[in-house]
Structures are given as C-alpha cells and as structure tokens.
Amino acid sequence: MDLASGVCTARAPRCEACPLAPLCASRGAVAVAEPRSRAAVPFPATTRWLRGRLVATVTAAPAGTWVPLPDRLGHHDARAIGLAAHGLEREGFLDLRAGEARVRA
Ligand code: SF4
Numbered sequence: 001m002d003l004a005s006g007v008c009t010a011r012a013p014r015c016e017a018c019p020l021a022p023l024c025a026s027r028g029a030v031a032v033a034e035p036r037s038r039a040a041v042p043f044p045a046t047t048r049w050l051r052g053r054l055v056a057t058v059t060a061a062p063a064g065t066w067v068p069l070p071d072r073l074g075h076h077d078a079r080a081i082g083l084a085a086h087g088l089e090r091e092g093f094l095d096l097r098a099g100e101a102r103v104r105a
Helices: 047-059 078-090
Strands: 094-097 100-103
Touching: 047 078, 047 094, 047 100, 078 094, 078 100
Parallel strands: none
Antiparallel strands: 094 100
C-alpha cells in the first residue's frame, strides 16, 4: 500500500483507513483543502499562454527575421517574457540575441 498516494494525501487524508492512525499525532487534525478551481488563474496569466503568444509573434514575421521581444504581453512583464523566451531557446524553438528572437532554422 502506498500511503502517500492512496491514503495520506495532502488534500484529503483518509485517516479512517490508515494503518498508521493509532500512532499518528496528526490523525484527524489535518485540514482538508478545498479542491482548486481550474478557473483560479485566468489562462492569459499562465506561462503556457505567454509561450504561445511569443511563438505566434515570432512566427508571424518572415523566416529568419529577428523580432523584438515585447516589453509586455497581457499579464506578463519583460522579466516573465525573457524567462519564457529563454525556455523556448533551451528547447530549440527560438534563437535569442539582445532583446530579439527568431525561429530557429
Ligand atoms: S492517520 Fe496520519 S498518516 Fe494516516 S492518513 Fe491520517 S494524517 Fe495521514
């Protein structure tokens, strides 16, 4: 039995079914968290959205063209844009140079 994934989960521990219950100081005292709402973070605030917008921006230019990275995209500032761009570079999608990106050939 895998206690961590089947019985003592962070969101809903099942102390009544737990073989460690007689020894556990946390038995019954663990707060059960409300399930997270998928709508809690608007999609345009996610890194996934930002990466998609960056790829769309760069691929809209003719092949091989260096495109300036925007200072702001939706909810995201220049730092977040830079981090996302570096992630896309590491993954082989983009080439980067001072404030500009292009699709990797
Ligand atoms: S009794 Fe303790 S170990 Fe078992 S499920 Fe509850 S909190 Fe987790």
